[in-house]
Amino acid sequence: MKISVAVFFGCRSVEHEVSIISAVQAMRAMNADRYDVTPVYVTKQGVMFTSKEMFKIESFKDIDNLLGLSDEITFIKKAGGVFMHPVNKKAFKKIKDTKIDLAFPIVHGTNCEDGTIAGYFEFLGLPYIGCDIISAAVGMDKAVFKDVLKSKGLPVLDCVRFSSREYMTDSKNTSDRIKNEVGFPLIIKPVNLGSSVGISKVKDESGLDEAIRLAASFADKILAERAVVNLREINCSVLGDADDCVASVCEEPIMHDEILSYKDKYEGGSKSEASKGMASLGRKIPADISDELSDKIRDISCKIFKAIGASGVVRIDYLLDDKTKDVYANEINTIPGSLAFYLWEATGLKYGDLIDKLVDTAFRRERKRENLKFTIDTNILSGISFGSKGSKGSKF
Secondary structure (H helix, E strand, O other), rough: OOOEEEEEEOOOOHHHHHHHHHHHHHHOOOOOOOOEEEEEEOOOHHHHHHHHHHHHHHHHHOHHHHHHOEEEEEEEEEOOEEEEOOOOOOOOOOOOOEEOOEEEEOOOOOOOOOHHHHHHHHHHHEEEEOOOOHHHHHHOHHHHHHHHHHHOOOOOOOEEEEEHHHHOOOOHHHHHHHHOOOOEEEEEEEEOOOOOOOEEEEHHHHHHHHHHHHHHOOOOOOEEEEOOOEEEEEEEEEEEOOOOOEEEEEEEEOOOOOOHHHHHHHHHOOOOHOOOOOOOOOOOOOOOHHHHHHHHHHHHHHHHHHHHOOOEEEEEEEEEEEEOOEEEEEEEEEHHHHHHHHHHHHOOOOOOHHHHHHHHHHHHHHHOOOOOOOOOOOOOOHOOOOOHHHHOOOOO
């Protein structure tokens, strides 16, 4: 019997379109003999739809038309498991509830990858691929992520964190902290976004205000950290769970500016390349670094993965000082663009086999949870009475 998998993508995020590309890539790579795949597109308003047309990336060129051909759905829990349920059954069209065995979230950014969608699956009691609520939330919040890594002795850059309100009410004090504790050149970034959205390099004080206001337009919490001058970016993916994980080969993305931009990552050199998402990014695989440094980064990557209790597949982005060869963990993508399949193919694992391993890991976690107790036998309510006067007559 096939495994019924609902692939969730889209969502209320600035990385909405990137999620669509990643999801279509994954759905097309899934083994049709093993999986019965159902696309679940979540609009920017948070409404869920499904359609067979969603297997084609071309269908998303006209979202309004696509939704007109799609069925609005929700998910319900009833005897026997979790079911996809049509919200409005169209005339002359019989749509039955569909049992779902596994959720496959391929979402990027806030309001989804940050643990929000994992919480939805936990509430439903639906097994799912990827990080749980806590590890997803830690991975999304760059400040918390740094704190966790520092507590484990793993390499990160020091930073100053502040809120947009702090800056707007006392910009001088915030600016002075940044100048004194970080210094120039520096990087300003939103604390909880990915895909290089809202990130700026600031060479001197004259560019600080503009960079902070840009970051504040995307997030309330902001980070300022030292810029690595002799910068090379190195990425590495990790697959598995906190008990057993393995790191991929390293890659070096090709930057067209001093920092890797959203345009570098996703727009590529043409429209056809843009449709490939992160797979279209210019890169060197394996990265042109020594075997010793590559092994060091791969080892650190597994330690980071375990430190936050990750699961599934992640990509960890590093900042390498090419002069000193010091390496710093920059961020973790708990649901990386294109699921980092290109790194695993370079490591010797085909995309379809990568997905099989993700499914097996998700079900292994579910089997572990089935052995845990979530309730205790108690009769505490039998002794409680509020009486006829409500709380005033309470015997509790």
